[in-house]
Amino acid sequence: MNITVVGTGYVGLVAGAGLADFGLNVICVDKDVTKIELLKNGVIPFYEPGLKELVERNVRFGRLSFSTDIQKAIKNSLVIFLAVGTPSREDGNVDLSFVKEVSMTIAEIIDDYKVIVTKSTVPVGTNRWIKTIIDENKKSNDISVDIVSNPEFLREGAAVEDFMRPDRVVLGSDSQKALAIVKDIYRPLYLIETSFIVTDLETAELIKYASNAFLATKISFINEIANFCEKINGNVHHVARAMGLDGRIGPKFLHAGPGFGGSCFPKDIKALVSMGKEHESPFQIVESVIRINDGQRKRVVEKFDKLMDGIDGKGVAVLGLSFKPNTSDTREAPAIYVIEELLKKGYDISCYDPEGMPEFKRIFPEDRIKYFNDPYSALKDTSCAIILTEWNEFRNLDLNKVKAIMKRPIILDMRNIYNPQTLRAMGFVYDSIGRP
Numbered sequence: 001m002n003i004t005v006v007g008t009g010y011v012g013l014v015a016g017a018g019l020a021d022f023g024l025n026v027i028c029v030d031k032d033v034t035k036i037e038l039l040k041n042g043v044i045p046f047y048e049p050g051l052k053e054l055v056e057r058n059v060r061f062g063r064l065s066f067s068t069d070i071q072k073a074i075k076n077s078l079v080i081f082l083a084v085g086t087p088s089r090e091d092g093n094v095d096l097s098f099v100k101e102v103s104m105t106i107a108e109i110i111d112d113y114k115v116i117v118t119k120s121t122v123p124v125g126t127n128r129w130i131k132t133i134i135d136e137n138k139k140s141n142d143i144s145v146d147i148v149s150n151p152e153f154l155r156e157g158a159a160v161e162d163f164m165r166p167d168r169v170v171l172g173s174d175s176q177k178a179l180a181i182v183k184d185i186y187r188p189l190y191l192i193e194t195s196f197i198v199t200d201l202e203t204a205e206l207i208k209y210a211s212n213a214f215l216a217t218k219i220s221f222i223n224e225i226a227n228f229c230e231k232i233n234g235n236v237h238h239v240a241r242a243m244g245l246d247g248r249i250g251p252k253f254l255h256a257g258p259g260f261g262g263s264c265f266p267k268d269i270k271a272l273v274s275m276g277k278e279h280e281s282p283f284q285i286v287e288s289v290i291r292i293n294d295g296q297r298k299r300v301v302e303k304f305d306k307l308m309d310g311i312d313g314k315g316v317a318v319l320g321l322s323f324k325p326n327t328s329d330t331r332e333a334p335a336i337y338v339i340e341e342l343l344k345k346g347y348d349i350s351c352y353d354p355e356g357m358p359e360f361k362r363i364f365p366e367d368r369i370k371y372f373n374d375p376y377s378a379l380k381d382t383s384c385a386i387i388l389t390e391w392n393e394f395r396n397l398d399l400n401k402v403k404a405i406m407k408r409p410i411i412l413d414m415r416n417i418y419n420p421q422t423l424r425a426m427g428f429v430y431d432s433i434g435r436p
């Protein structure tokens, strides 16, 4: 069976390489010529552990290829996966222009039956809209398409693992024929007893938003608990651990920090709120989650101001620019807000991130902040270090060296990666989140 995957971002590239690894013939297409050229030369345009090897292996076996010729790819495929971007518009609604463009292309060129599988996160109702666009614009009434909503739940930094061993696969469709074809594609996952949820289009679309909104709620919840802990001298670590041992709550997504970022949570929860308003069924909890998350970034700056009160140093080191470890992605990263505020206050920023710097330079060019190739060079002569991402390499810094090279040994650890007592005993002025 030939499969086309349209869009070679995180979702499309991982899905394309993953499906090829299932033994299928996959062609990944994108209109971005540079990206396709890079991929043809074995270069992955972003950092994602394990992806390069997966792509290389499947290209070598002839099951995976890359092209900008979307027409030809679609003509030769029975199944077309949509993995194009669905960015947020200013008003919080989702911009579906790429989805529309691909749907029109499909309509114009198909001459036999196709199954369209939507992997992009799209608002409830979009899959039915895609079918309408294709049905209204196709060349002949003898040609038919079926749509399957198949939301993707992969996490950046663990995307390959999440695709190959997902917690669940969600398939929504009105067509038994299309469902049978897509189930067949995912047959290797049946062997590892993955749970499949088969439902209608709208429910499948909603599952993705409900899942992300719930996870974001957990994070904002624990961040509020952490803020309260600071008032009562409590310890959020102990609260989270004890809560997490209750099987009904679970231990994951209870790490307090500078607030969530990334390409999914901020965008998806805004879209859910927007859908709620449209259907006059407001998502009040999720509305609060957005407010709390915005407030959490501001807290980083408040905590910094408190630490630096009366201190005349202007140099600040920021360790961690990506929105979380193991990714080069800096979209909606807390570092963007924090650095912008510190620049407004007149601080000089030195920063380091293992993978996020090339992308970050597009937001903050080198004439605004200084980039270094290791954490120690970034820390040298600064009066405060702010840890914003919990990369493993920040967990084991040589603290004696750090103390010796900083102008003042002040650390604001927004990911709670160090032990407060140990650092204070070493002579650091240390603050973290929700811990005494």
Ligand code: UDX
Pocket: 152, 153, 154, 155, 156, 157, 212, 215, 219, 252, 253, 254, 255, 256, 257, 258, 259, 260, 261, 262, 263, 264, 265, 323, 324
């Ligand atoms: C998320 C979902 O997990 C995934 O299922 C969906 O498909 C896309 O969105 P991702 O954005 O890659 O994945 O990152 P994730 O690991 O979920 O983290 C999101 C954000 O929450 C990060 O900014 C992270 O730092 C933050 N976070 C996560 C916390 O602050 N505390 C936690 O306990 C967990």
